[in-house]
Amino acid sequence: MAVFLYQDGEMMPLIEVDDLYYKYGQEDDWVLAGVDLEVETGEFVAIVGHNGSGKSTFAKMLNGLLVPKQGVVKVAGLETKDKEEIWGIRQRVGMVFQNPDNQLVANIVEEDVAFGPENLGLESQVIKTRVKEALTAVGMEEFRRHAPHNLSGGQKQRVAIAGILAMQPQCLVLDEPTAMLDPVGRKNVMSTLHDLNQNLDMTLIHITHFMSEAIQADRIIVMDQGKVALQGRPAEIFGQLDKIKEYNLDLPQVTELAVRLKQAGVDISSDIYEVDRLVNELCLLK
Template sequence: MPLIEIADLYYRYKKEQSWILKGVDLEVDSGEFVVIVGHNGSGKSTLAKMLNGLLVPNEGEVLVNGKATSREENIWEIRRQIGMVFQNPDNQLVANIVEEDIAFGPENLGLESAVIKKRVEEALEVVGMNEFRRNAPHNLSGGQKQRIAIAGILAMHPKCLVLDEPTAMLDPVGRKEVMATVKELNQQLGMAVVHITHFMSEALLADRIIVMDQGQIVLEGTPKEIFSQVDEIKKYHLDVPQSTELAFRLSQAGLDIPPDIFNVDELVEKLCYLKSKN
């Protein structure tokens, strides 16, 4: 059984509005890293809020471990399993000391003090923020704040981490810190990740990419399958990784360059090989 199962999902914020989500079908397995991309207004952030019951379908169904998000009696357990991290970490930090902030979630679960302390220590270690445990969150950088927000979710032991553009407000260093943490959670702890982003370099980290447009899933596949379709991606007003874009243009100019090049090293290697043949 999938960890998350979405079937024929429709949603709109007001009855007179057009549908924000239209007939969405999606499954996310335990331990899978899924990235959702789409231009502004495509419905990706609305879909993210569906995953832990912040929003519930007008039509269709969202199941978490077989439990419907539309049933009020399931919400507590669903939100324990699906942790949400949003764009602005300041909106999720509630305490004046880092370790107290991370303890907030477990405390609300009614856990014993010794268990809470252990979870806080583990979460700090995982996100690499142990040395900042006694710091005030407002003194941290944007990337560090977002890692603390993630630690607060980890301390609740979710099965899946849903990130709604968590790096959008960060500088390149902060983005790198956060994505390194997210990838480690997925690879080392086996935690499922659903990551909403408009940075194509982050999408390359995924097992599977979902492309949304006008409330529907229009493309789905591995990074190689998605980004090798440069013309198709651009049709939905999205970019491709810079190395892929350059490789695509060189290929159009007549060079024997494959369409599935995603980083500078691959491109340089291919160009050096072509030069050596001439």
């Protein structure tokens, strides 16, 4: 695992955001209005927040696609405002977007995944190994000779993720990667994210509108009006029903069901965030 140290030997977070302000035009209101955040290497973080709260803008700050108007964004100690560091930052932070069709460039899966490492100027044997490893990591090795346009949405998105992995970033920022997928595709992409986090220690920042996905992260960050409004473990976040309402969020379906069952008189906990636990509690009912 890559660990970054300050000069005094203390561990440095992979991503450090300090009092970040951003707006698109000169006259506009701030879209990001004082974001403070740290993400450690190996963390799996979900970012949620209602439409327009600044999530996608924030995502683009993390690999220097946008740079702060005020404040600081650092990746592995490199500041995104520093033009000389942008290459190093882009290598460390890979971006995955909503629409897999916009992210695939070649007619054969393995050629698509090779595109990034080819642009890095790597030797062909190294590229071959990276492509194989990346496709294996997303469970798409057997499709390596297929045409991307014949794949399902979820498979395409996993190929797009492999294309980023082949450049060996330390962190993936995924902006609603499952929004255009069917339930099976969503499930497979989520399980790929878990594998990457657990097996490769990949740091993940996952922006999503699906609360059922957000609860799968180690930490949830709630954005509201360009700020971090709330952050904590999933149970800490969804335990605060008043805040969930205030920030226009939904409850995860499984929690909603538990709450409603309780309201209907069923003897069940209302703080249930996993399907397994709901099933267990229901099985224990007399």
